[in-house]
Amino acid sequence: MPRARRRPAGQDMKGPEGKRSKTKNLGGASAQVESSSLQRTPASEDGGEALGSYWLMKSEPESRLEKGVDVKFSIEDLQAQPRQTTCWDGVRNYQARNFLRAMRLDEEAFFYHSNCRAPGIAGLVKIVKEAYPDHTQFEKNNPHYDSSSKEDNPKWSMVDVQFVRMMKRFIPLAELRAHHQAHKASGGPLKNMALFTHQRLSVQRLTREEFDFILSLEEKEPS
DNA sequence: GCCAACGTTGGC
DNA sequence: GCCAACGTTGGC
Numbered sequence: 056m057p058r059a060r061r062r063p064a065g066q067d068m069k070g071p072e073g074k075r076s077k078t079k080n081l082g083g084a085s086a087q088v089e090s091s092s093l094q095r096t097p098a099s100e101d102g103g104e105a106l107g108s109y110w111l112m113k114s115e116p117e118s119r120l121e122k123g124v125d126v127k128f129s130i131e132d133l134q135a136q137p138r139q140t141t142c143w144d145g146v147r148n149y150q151a152r153n154f155l156r157a158m159r160l161d162e163e164a165f166f167y168h169s170n171c172r173a174p175g176i177a178g179l180v181k182i183v184k185e186a187y188p189d190h191t192q193f194e195k196n197n198p199h200y201d202s203s204s205k206e207d208n209p210k211w212s213m214v215d216v217q218f219v220r221m222m223k224r225f226i227p228l229a230e231l232r233a234h235h236q237a238h239k240a241s242g243g244p245l246k247n248m249a250l251f252t253h254q255r256l257s258v259q260r261l262t263r264e265e266f267d268f269i270l271s272l273e274e275k276e277p278s
Numbered sequence: 279g280c281c282a283a284c285g286t287t288g289g290c
Numbered sequence: 291g292c293c294a295a296c297g298t299t300g301g302c
Contacts, residue, residue, distance in 0.1 A: 170300045255299050
């Protein structure tokens with residue numbers, strides 16, 4: 056099956072080569088109740104909080120070809136989308152998928168720039184549509200096509216996210232790491248941050264303490 | 279471009 | 291079900 060990859064469907068309407076069908080018609084005629092997954096668990100399954108959760112979602116802001124398709128999707132690309140909204144397709148890792156399925160409407164996520172010259176947290180997005188089947192798993196020409204997934208039992212899910220705001224200042228990975236290292240000794244809020252303890256996971260859950268601490272960094276001088 | 283970390287695959 | 295080989299992630 057396809058490798059685990061993240062990144063949203065940059066419905067970039069660049070050039071004539073209109074990628075796939077894409078273009079989720081949000082607000083389309085029938086705001087149909089999606090989610091073939093009625094498995095709507097109490098969100099307490101993955102060690103999840105009962106209350107709202109916070110998230111971090113990775114995306115690559117620099118061009119890179121995957122099976123001939125550019126996977127670039129920066130926060131600026133998100134801002135340029137209709138309604139500043141995109142479907143977060145292409146996740147092919149079970150842990151990340153389960154987090155997508157645990158996301159609830161209006162929960163907030165950091166938009167993280169990965170695999171680039173300046174990795175770090177660029178902005179804030181929120182969930183505007185809960186998990187539903189990722190259509191790209193059925194598209195033979197999509198880099199994330201999964202021949203093992205069947206239409207009547209889709210393996211992979213996606214959510215829709217909408218731009219909320221840019222961070223007041225970009226929060227570099229190196230700065231987060233410095234806090235993580237310090238907090239491991241001091242017991243501070245970033246001591247177990249998934250960005251470092253599960254570094255390859257493209258969709259991560261944050262505690263409220265982690266989320267609030269990172270927001271507080273916006274007000275501080277770059278260190 | 280290098281390469282460590284780590285998830286997945288497939289032989290047995 | 292083990293585990294070595296392999297492929298990917300993603301920082302540097």
